[in-house]
Amino acid sequence: MKPTKSFLSVFILLLISQLCFSQFKNTLKYTPETPPVKASLNDILWIQGHWRGEAFGGLTEEIWAPPLGNSMMFSFKLVNDNVVSFYEVGFIKQIGETLILKLKHFDGSLKGWEKKDETIDFKLVSVEPGKIYFDQLTFEKISKNEINVYVVISHDDGSHEEVKFNYKRYQ
Template sequence: MKYLFRLLFLFSLTISAQTENEIKITDSLTPKLENIKWISGNWKGEAFGGQTEENWSEPSGGSMMATFKLINDNQVSFYEIEIIREIENSLVLQLKHFDNDLKGWETKNETVDFPLIKITPTQVIFEGMSFEKVSDNEMNVYVDIKNDEGQIEIIKFNYKKS
């Protein structure tokens, strides 16, 4: 019964997220960094039972870059380095994960890549991760993460600009 409830809950989240995204993606913008510069800034929030911080640079040199860290019990759990770059008339989000001692999760030449699906005035939708502008000082980031049962869960990070 518990498994069935969890499955139904995840299914409803997926349907809800798809419907919400379908409604909001009608005003498509050109895939240029200039159209997503609202992501830049120092963002703080909570997720995974701890404090999160994500710092995005302004667009320059054909890319935007970010650092991410998760702090649990006053200790860093892990870091990420992220970039969004213009490639072949589109954008791609790439990232690498690191333990708290900067030992990489991915191999030396491997990145986790998220191809662009669509940009609107308030959303940047990549395959597996999306950014939503709530206001000039608040954004939500949605990440698809595989749970212990191998199913995809959508994790929401709510950030405030600091």
């Protein structure tokens, strides 16, 4: 059977799009073909705590609460030159036999970036011991007192980059 031009065109387009989104080392991309992943909040208890690190030329702080009400809530802030650049508030929620991460951004005055009823949602892609992969966002346990968070950031020019947040437990 000889492949048609349209088949080859679709195949090449799919290959290019896959290469564009799999160019990053530490994150995975959710696709409609991604099979459902079973996980519970118990699989990610190691992210709870008070964490600090550096990114985007400033200091970062992330606080993860223990599970309550089928979710783990978090807050994040970035501080540049002793001024808050932005905040994030969100959760990882148990939905049936899987998890979803949802968040909202706020500027330093708590003015929301997203519309009132909108959230940024990250579907679960894979779970491994010490790693949890959401769509273009990964948590990695280095030790009891250190974690990495990798996230794919989109820029205005259409480019993307994977950013690493290295956090140490803050006492």
